[in-house]
Amino acid sequence: MSETGASRDAGADLGEGDGFPSAYRDAWEPGAGAETAGATAAEAAEDSDRDLPHVVAWNLTARCNLECPHCYISAGSWRSDGDDLSTEECRRITDQVLDVNPAPLFVLSGGEPLVRDDLEEIAAYASGQGATVVVGTNGTLLTRDRIASLKDAGVRGVAISVDSLDPDYHDRFRRGAGALEQTLAAVERLREGRLDFVVQTTLTRANREEVPELVAWAAEKGAVCFNLYFLVGTGRGEGMASDGRLTGLSPEQNEEVLAELAELQREYRGRLMIRSKCQPQLMRHVHERDPDSPLLNYRTRCPCGVQYCRITPEGKVTPCPYMPEVAGDLREASFGEVWRGSELFRRLREESLGGKCGRCAYRELCGGCRARAHAETGDPMGPDESCAYEPDGREEAIQPPREITYGESADREMPWTEDAEERLERVPSFVRGVVANRLEDYARRKGESRVTAELMTRVRKEMPIDFSERMPFFARGGEGDGDE
Ligand code: SF4
Ligand code: SF4
Ligand code: SF4
Numbered sequence: 001m002s003e004t005g006a007s008r009d010a011g012a013d014l015g016e017g018d019g020f021p022s023a024y025r026d027a028w029e030p031g032a033g034a035e036t037a038g039a040t041a042a043e044a045a046e047d048s049d050r051d052l053p054h055v056v057a058w059n060l061t062a063r064c065n066l067e068c069p070h071c072y073i074s075a076g077s078w079r080s081d082g083d084d085l086s087t088e089e090c091r092r093i094t095d096q097v098l099d100v101n102p103a104p105l106f107v108l109s110g111g112e113p114l115v116r117d118d119l120e121e122i123a124a125y126a127s128g129q130g131a132t133v134v135v136g137t138n139g140t141l142l143t144r145d146r147i148a149s150l151k152d153a154g155v156r157g158v159a160i161s162v163d164s165l166d167p168d169y170h171d172r173f174r175r176g177a178g179a180l181e182q183t184l185a186a187v188e189r190l191r192e193g194r195l196d197f198v199v200q201t202t203l204t205r206a207n208r209e210e211v212p213e214l215v216a217w218a219a220e221k222g223a224v225c226f227n228l229y230f231l232v233g234t235g236r237g238e239g240m241a242s243d244g245r246l247t248g249l250s251p252e253q254n255e256e257v258l259a260e261l262a263e264l265q266r267e268y269r270g271r272l273m274i275r276s277k278c279q280p281q282l283m284r285h286v287h288e289r290d291p292d293s294p295l296l297n298y299r300t301r302c303p304c305g306v307q308y309c310r311i312t313p314e315g316k317v318t319p320c321p322y323m324p325e326v327a328g329d330l331r332e333a334s335f336g337e338v339w340r341g342s343e344l345f346r347r348l349r350e351e352s353l354g355g356k357c358g359r360c361a362y363r364e365l366c367g368g369c370r371a372r373a374h375a376e377t378g379d380p381m382g383p384d385e386s387c388a389y390e391p392d393g394r395e396e397a398i399q400p401p402r403e404i405t406y407g408e409s410a411d412r413e414m415p416w417t418e419d420a421e422e423r424l425e426r427v428p429s430f431v432r433g434v435v436a437n438r439l440e441d442y443a444r445r446k447g448e449s450r451v452t453a454e455l456m457t458r459v460r461k462e463m464p465i466d467f468s469e470r471m472p473f474f475a476r477g478g479e480g481d482g483d484e
Pocket of ligand 1: 064065066067068070071072073074075076110111112138174
């Protein structure tokens with residue numbers, strides 16, 4: 001997902017609890033891990049698990065066949081590809097990201113990434129080097145051939161935008177006649193092609209009442225996750241969030257929707273993951289309503305600049321697709337130099353939050369959306385005023401019971417049989433270490449002395465999630481392709 005602030009099918013923000021990574025988190029319900037803000041940039045550079053770019057959202061182009069009014073990257077068909085990174089530059093940058101983290105998750109988006117003829121070439125190169133690759137798309141160009149070529153290129157999943165099941169609304173919002181029909185047909189082709197998909201919906205006043213129906217539809221279609229996006233006023237969406245025009249909801253209305261979403265995530269647990277995007281305040285609601293939720297075991301605070309960043313079509317690095325503030329230019333410096341040396345990233349990793357977010361008990365579970373704080377106050381460390389909660393400033397910060405770190409090394413503390421090792425190798429590398437820990441924890445609890453393929457099968461059957469139609473890619477590795 002890319003656009004500054006507003007919409008994201010284009011690849012948007014799979015950062016905070018979003019889509020694929022959090023799908024993994026719930027599926028395996030891991031333990032242990034930890035990254036906390038407060039390290040210096042130098043320390044971060046030396047630390048293999050903390051402050052690493054675990055998720056990189058990459059806007060490969062600003063071109064798009066649609067023209068949504070809220071688009072954070074102001075995409076459209078008139079946009080030129082003249083300054084887009086070339087295929088060769090994309091390869092070079094991929095190598096540089098993998099030098100910093102050999103197992104990142106790349107979210108390739110746009111604009112509409114399918115307008116790039118070399119999308120598969122870029123995806124194949126990244127996946128061949130060890131990255132996990134997913135694609136964010138509006139879905140209208142997702143033909144059977146494209147689905148097959150994406151799969152061949154190692155793409156593990158697709159995020160697709162559906163704003164309403166009412167074509168009048170969706171097509172008007174996306175400014176494309178027939179867009180919903182094309183996107184729904186693409187969902188059917190993804191099912192047939194057995195490529196995992198996430199449904200993304202941008203929340204507006206007009207579709208607010210439709211959210212439960214969209215969730216039910218996504219579950220019925222076999223989506224891995226449903227992400228509800230709350231508008232950030234950036235890109236073409238600038239001004240739309242704060243003045244309530246077209247899409248904006250008041251903080252009180254946000255509260256109502258988040259409360260409803262927290263209930264839905266409880267209701268659908270085990271069938272469909274449900275998340276808010278650009279609104280980490282969902283974690284406050286989950287903590288209040290469902291304190292035993294496995295969601296709270298994981299790092300839930302906004303990860304931008306700490307574990308997450310975005311690359312623009314021209315090679316600029318920003319903390320998040322919704323924050324246009326540039327940390328560095330990959331045509332002038334390497335990714336590692338930007339990641340480790342950027343003053344903006346240093347601030348996001350080291351400085352305390354300002355305003356009410358800084359004195360809020362939920363600052364570690366939520367922390368507010370940094371992109372929204374930047375859009376509304378000019379300071380990425382400022383308060384997120386889209387939140388209606390008023391902290392009293394006297395409370396200790398609530399900590400997640402346990403935190404998980406993506407990309408940690410798969411160190412073994414127990415013996416593993418050869419077939420178990422082989423299965424682990426088929427788990428995406430960015431979560432392999434966590435999966436290994438989870439399996440060893442399980443073996444210890446059951447009094448087993450080693451990890452076997454049979455034990456892995458048992459863990460999978462006992463997982464707190466049961467996708468009725470298939471297992472998502474992150475859970476399938478340990479079982480080979482048996483679910484295909
Ligand atoms: S479909 Fe195109 S115009 Fe609409 S939000 Fe996505 S990238 Fe932007
Ligand atoms: S800045 Fe906002 S949209 Fe970006 S990762 Fe953080 S919470 Fe998500
Ligand atoms: S005040 Fe800030 S940290 Fe607290 S719940 Fe609201 S957005 Fe989150």
